Amino acid sequence: MEYKHKAVVLGTNYYIGLSVVRNLGRSGVSVTTVDYDNHHYGCSKYVKEKLIGPHYKKEEKKLVEFLIDYAKKQEEKPVLFPTADLYVEFMEDNFDSLKKYYLWPNEKKGLLRKLMDKESLLEFTKPLGIRTPEIIPMDADNLYKKVTEELGYPCIVKPKDSMPFVNKYRSKVFMIKNEEELKEKIEMCKRDSQEVFVQRIIKGPETNCYSFDVYMDKNQKVVSYMTTHKIRQWPINFGASTYAKQIYIPELYDICVPLFKSTGYRGFAEVELKRDEKTKNIYLVEVNVRFVNFTELQCYMGMNTPMMYFLDSIGEDFSGPEIKEDHEVYWKYKYEDLSAIRKYLSTGQMSLKDIISDYRFKKVSSTWALDDPMPGIHFFLWAIGKRFKR
Template sequence: MKYKNKAVVLGTNYYIGLGVVRVLGMEGIYVVSIDYEKSHYGRSKYVKEALIVPHYKKEERELVKFLIDYAKKEEVKPVLYPTADLYVEFMENNFDELKEYYLWPNDKKGFYKKLMDKKSLLEFTEKYGIKTPEIIDLDEEDVIERVDREFSYPCIVKPRDSMPFVNKFRQKAFRCKNKYELTETIEKVKKSGLKAFVQRIIKGPESNCYSFDVYMGRDGEVKSFMTTSKIRQWPINFGASTYAKQEYISELYDICVPLFKGENYRGFGEVELKRDEKSGEIYLIEINVRFVNFVFLQYAMGMKNPFYYYLDSIGEDFEGPKITENKGVYWKYKYEDIFAIRAYLKTGQMSLGKILKDYRFKKVSSTWHIKDPMPGIKFFLWAISHKITGAK
């Protein structure tokens, strides 16, 4: 095997982790999966070691010890991968200990955590003159009165840290149509103890939701980038993409790259943005500092982000594509897209004609791959069982 450093992937119980595993395996990297329980995706053929470990939150110290003990047995340092925000937080919280035994590109302790937090992110967007939707923190005084004065309804209540919020409420945000709904939502969120804020809604269709995906090298330069636009998402309007396409949106580079360069960002990053349907202005919604839904769409476009992360970590040079034309490549997460389609039809936001017009037979799947079929088969069987039994 050409590459001696193992890739240790934190979290392969979701299609993002599965995509990371596949990219690394296809590039000839020895992959170790780390999960606290078995996954309904089963085991990819590219996983050489599948390890069940202590829970990253409930047994944090035990997981740190497990990872260190594992790395001590290796001749060379493994490369450590986060596939979810909570794994980024885990790595940040134990940065010094893990850095002694593992490799990963970021060497600025606490930096990723500040970018993930929707409130502290404003320090960076304001610095570079990037527009963001106006927010009011729930901890501030007179929140309801300020929303009445400064916003218009509907508005949304969003978390400062997405994953605990999603785990608690099973959605990324609450849409509030009036003062009554906002008051009720604020009480519910405050009771949970989670930090959140009210945000003005940037109005526009799903197709106005964009992402800018980039890999920044250790020299501070853009090594590869591409842009995408949403077609559908779940939950609708304020969820994660279920159907999307690669589409070149030229303005995004000039909005996003100054921040990454100015802060000496290193590694893969994704910026989510939305264009206001009335003003035409583009607003930054959030920054993801870990691998994302489109990891295999990116790979299909020649943008091998998990592999760049590996090469960057071990000190090798690389260069990827900078995609400035429309390639007509689509991506789909079929399982949740079914729920999304039903909701769009029910609310009248999309017609059957529109859905059929957007359909493409040739697309990149979140889960299925002909060269690695077992995870797709396992997930399909799980989904059927889940639907029949009503299991959570």
């Protein structure tokens, strides 16, 4: 089937954007990508138009004008897709201007930003009794005293915006062992204009880290959902998944769905959670309101979240599965998983037996696809070149 509306995907510098592009293109949607530079994943055969535009931060207003100029030339309003938190923020900051020319499911200006932010998220989770790890903002009065008395050590320093933090420090969080380390990291973040907060650690192995992926329709009804747990992540202990498994975890539905119903949420979202190894309580760690690492896994399971988002935006009917059984399906991001394996082995957190026992030859790949090999080839050549430079 051909659609009159085009999909405009913001960001192809990571495999998330690639998954969105592929699963729209496979379904007959004309896909246009917009990025500030050429990237490995932008060479997918499912990209009909590849546009290089202004930077979303450095030239924000110019990018708004660039997108509006493009939309004005189209027969129908395009559907706008964010593939990273900073693109969500860009859409939120320019909500009124972009909504005149683009479609996307959310109609509540400011809601996505509130759900993304760890502090404002509490105004939704507290009334529902949803457990979240305690946090203290970096600019709190008596910060170091509060951390000692309320959180204790070890604890972690986390960013409000992950992408600039990871780009700067090559780490998703800082593990803090004592007050001296905390002062050092906080002062460094202040110098680098990185907004962070201090958070209590929820203790437990990687397999206690869960994801609840869901699509909510305009009536705040659950259209489709699935659950997963991590096996490995990079950086280890506090990073993004590199190897994960689809597994049904029934408790997550009753924790997450009330949150989205109470906020009037519409669209795709992923909730990251963790079970405390001692109390067995499950804590809500983070809400992602854009497409995520597991997009290719979702689509493999029949939960085509990019197409749900597209059809919802243009007012067409759509559906998806509620996955309530285990299918023994694994997902892998091989490039970073190799680093993760080495680190788990060297720190003694995993044994070779652990690694082998969880290994499956049939996996959903983050990047490689037989029907669209060029992004995988480009990335492989880049990775090899990077290794040789080292």
